[in-house]
Each structure stands twice: as C-alpha cells, then as structure tokens.
Amino acid sequence: MARIQLKNLAKSYGSVEVLRNINLDIRDGEFVVLVGPSGCGKSTLLRMIAGLEPITAGDFEIDDKRMNDVRPRDRDIAMVFQSYALYPHMDVARNMGFSMEIRGDSAELRKSRVTEVGKTLGLNSLLQRLPKELSGGQRQRVAMGRAIIRDPRAFLFDEPLSNLDAALRVEMRLEIARLHQKLSATMIYVTHDQVEALTLADRIVVLDNGNVQQVGSPLDLYEQPANKFVAQFIGSPTMNVVPVSPAKGGVTLANGLFLSTPHLADTSEAFELGIRPEHIDVVADDGQCLTAVADVVEHLGSDTNIYALVDGLGPMMVRVHGNIATKSGDRFGLRLRAPNAHIFGSDGRALARAISRAA
C-alpha cells in the first residue's frame, strides 16, 4: 500500500499547458476521486501517475521515493481503463493472470490466484471465455480482476463505469466501494460523474482548466464550495446563481428583497448568490417572500422538481422533498434558507464564512 504525493506537478504539450501546480498528498488507503468536466486534464493527471504520460515539471513520489522517471511496469500500480483494454486473444483466466505470467509466476500459482480473485468477482464460470463473449459488466469485472490479482501498491481507475448502462453502473459502483473497504488500498479514480465522486470518495479533487479548484470531502464540497465553479459542479440539480448587491448584514437581491446572512463575515464584495434547489422552500405568499410561477414540474416520487420563473430574478430550480400538488402555471411564494446561501465575489470565489459548518 502506498502514500502518493504530487508536488507542483505540471504537464504541457509543446506550448499548451494542460495541468499546472498540482499539489496533492494522498494518504495510504485513501480513495481519491479526480472530477471535472471533459478536457480539464483529469485523465492526463491519472496517466502521469500511471507512467503512461511523461511529467513535464514537478515531483511525483510514492512512499517518499521520486518516481517521475520510473517505467510504468516498475511503479507497481494497476490501472482499470475506460475501454477495459482486455486482451482479445486471451481467455478471461489468462487476461487476469497476465501480469503474473509476465512476472514469471508458475502456472499453478497463477491458477489458484485467478480462481481466488475470480470467486470474489463472480467470474469463475467465465474463465475459459474470450472477452468478445462477455457482456459489458462482465468485461468490467475482468478488468478489475486483472488489477486486483497483482495486489498492487495503488489502483487507478479511468472512468471505469462510463461505458455501462445506468443500472449496471450503480451496481458496479457499489462493488468498487466494497472492494475498497475490503482491500483498503490506495485508489485514485477519475470520473466526470459527480454522483460517482460523491458516493465513492474519501476526498474529491475538483479540476477545471488544468487547475485544482478544491480538494475536500464530499460534504465539504457540497456545503462549503470554494468557488462558483465547484458550487455549480457538485450537487444535482445544479445550484441556482443569481446576481446580488452588498448590503449591511446581508445582500440585496435584484428584485429588492433583503436577505440576512449572519453566517458570512463580510458581504461588502458580494456579487452573486448561490442557493441549492433543495434549500428553497415553497411557502404561501405573505408579501415578504419571492413570488414565482411554475414553468415545468417534475414529479419524481421522492422529490418534486419545480422549474420556477421568479418575479424579478428569472428562472430558478426548486426541489421539494416529497410529492406536492403544484402543477405548471401555479403561482406560489418561495423562501430562501439564508444560512444555506453561498455568496460569491466578482472573481467567483466564495466569501469567507464567519463560523464553520456547525452553524
């Protein structure tokens, strides 16, 4: 098992800088998820850790040993590819045991190890099949088996679930979580799916445009996003953002309504307000709240999503727990839960909080 450190890591292709100043200290046994929109450099970062992509600048260390120039085969890291990358001319057993074959382990040892790992993944009835005779989920499992069998120092996952259908994705997500509990190995996982990030990670690293935007636990990112990008990237449906102007002890919305924000130290730089759909309450119009008309209403059973057109503010998404009777065209009042409001400056950074999360 391993501690992985990235110190000022950077990557450029010619004059194009894709990653800069990446600093990350991944503890032994930690599950870290790199998340971000496509093209943010998260896969490149993973491939640099794997050794498949040369590092332009900075230091990459495993257990305090600099590994920048160590070949992939000598880093003792296993990787699960998005495409699975199973060897098409080898059956499942040989695919899984390939690393042991290369290492020169005896056929007997290979067989017992393959059966052992195959058992945990439910693959033992498929060992003689070729990859083309497997379903997507089975291929995914073989790819994971191939990684597990080596007992590597760390696991890398490059969007491993993106080729699966929704139901299978949930199932495999659980399996990966279980795997992490069982092996307690260091895992680095790349995804663009924030649900995967929130459910699997000990810590999430949000990347955008080659920069680390924020590093933190899933709840940290949800409750205290460092900036507007993270705020809007994490959470589903997306956080509403509306313009505000500073006021004493709070902010003033575009329609003139004052919102008191005692949880913030100073609102003099307030530029925008972010509020998650689940932090807006539907209330009876008492003259003191926002008023809105429902544009589209989605009944999900457990929740109701209302796309509301708020008077003086524009469209906002509201999520109400449970099933309510609102339908398209209805008018109602809305109240923002002020303690859950995020205020961003004109540079997109979240304004400092007066008290921590407990408030």
Place this chain on the structure above:
Amino acid sequence: MIFTQIQRPAMTLGKYAAILFYLTFALFPLYWLLKIAVTPDRLIYSDGTRVWPSEFTLSNFSAVLFQTDFLSYFSNSLVVSLGTAGLTTIFAAGAGYAFSRFNFGGKKIIIAVMLITQMFPLLMIIAPIYKVVASLGLLNSLTSLIIVYTAFNIPFATFLMQSFFDGIPKDLEEAAMMDGCSRFQALRKVILPLTLPGLGATLGFVFTAAWSELLFALMLISKNDTMTFPVGLLTFVSKFSVDWGQMMAAGVLALVPSCLFFIFIQRYLVQGLTSGAVKG
C-alpha cells in the same frame, strides 16, 4: 440487430444475376487457361471456341514438368517471392508500428518521400536500377531481384501495416505495460498476435506482386538457370511458333502456389480478431 427484410423476388433474382455475371466475367480467363491446357495441341485451332475440348489430355502438363526447365523457373520464383514477402513484411511491420505509435522528427517527411517513390512509373527507373545492380555484380542473381522487389514493395506494405496497427487500440499496449511488460514484450505478446491478419494480408500481397513481376526480372536476368517463372514463360514463345498448350499448362501450375498461399493465410485474413478488446 434484428430487422425484417421484405423479400422481393425480382430484386433477389437481379442480385444473383449480377453476381453470376461478375463471377463469369472474372473467372472466364482462368477457365480458358485450364481448357487450353488440357486440349491436345493438334486440336487447339480445330476445336475453336468449343467450351470443352473434344479430347482430354494431360500431356501438356507432363511435357512442361519433365521436358522443360519449368521446375527450375518455378523454384527460382518461389525463392524470390518468399524472400521478398518475408523481408518486406518484417521491414514494413517495424516501420508501420513506428509510424502508428511514435511521434518523431521528420516523420511527415519520411511518409511524403515514401509516397513519392510510388508516383513514378517503373519504366523510368529501370535503366538506373540496371546500372546499380550491374556495378554491384549482382546481375543474373536471385538476390538482386529480392532486393529490388523488397525496396519497391516496402512503402505500400508499410502503409498497409500502419493502418492495421492503427486499428489496434493503444489502451491494449498501455494495459500490458501496466501489467509489467516492456514495450517490446507488449508488442510481442499483445500487439503481434492481433496483427496476424495484417501480416497475412501484407505477406499475400507482396508474394503475389513478386510472383508475377516481369519487367525487372526480364531486365536483370538473362541466364536460363536464374530465370523466374514469368520470364521462363516467354521461352514457350519460339521464333516460329507459340506452344500454347504447354504455356497454359505452365500457367495453371504457376497458379498453384498462389492458391496454396492464400488458403494458408486466409484464416489470418478474417476480420474481427480484435473484437471484445474494448467496448463495442
């Protein structure tokens, strides 16, 4: 995918008629080759355009095999073609892999130069080639033919191999390297087995090209004992007559190795060997 196809008898009939027409058109010369080969010499003109000769004989074949130098031509051709196919494929596989996987300085220039070599008609460079081969003292040797054929086939074969390597996902090599392979091990254990169809196609292509090449063989070889088969075939044309029967029999025999070769490699030509590697 499941879909229902509406059967239209006229369409089906038309399709088969078109296929039949094409096959007849393509295979008729081969049939005629065979027909003349089994027709006794004295009947060649009197039988005219009869579809099957009135008398059947194998004497042309025995004459070709035992009374001419055909066997020597044949083995010369075999040596030249196999040598060329083997050498070309080795070079082309190496070059094709490099073009497919690596970025290096001058890559574009090298590709452009290789394309340019394919632009000129062979006739233009026959004289310089002759001069080069002559001053190397390689005239009338099979080696000279192998060298010249290899040189001329490498560019096309390289592009062919490159496209086969391009078709193999890079992920597979990277997975192999993560699994502990060096690049060369990954090439040997993962990429090479998947490239067999490509190697087969390249071998087959170069073999047939070398097997039927006439121009250079005619220029560089003048001695009977190093003649290849296409040159040897010309010896059936004498000053006063053409020995049609024996010529055709030799032609039929010359088809044999090509056929055998393709039967041998056809299993590597079947597509779909890489299916199941990645999502698909």
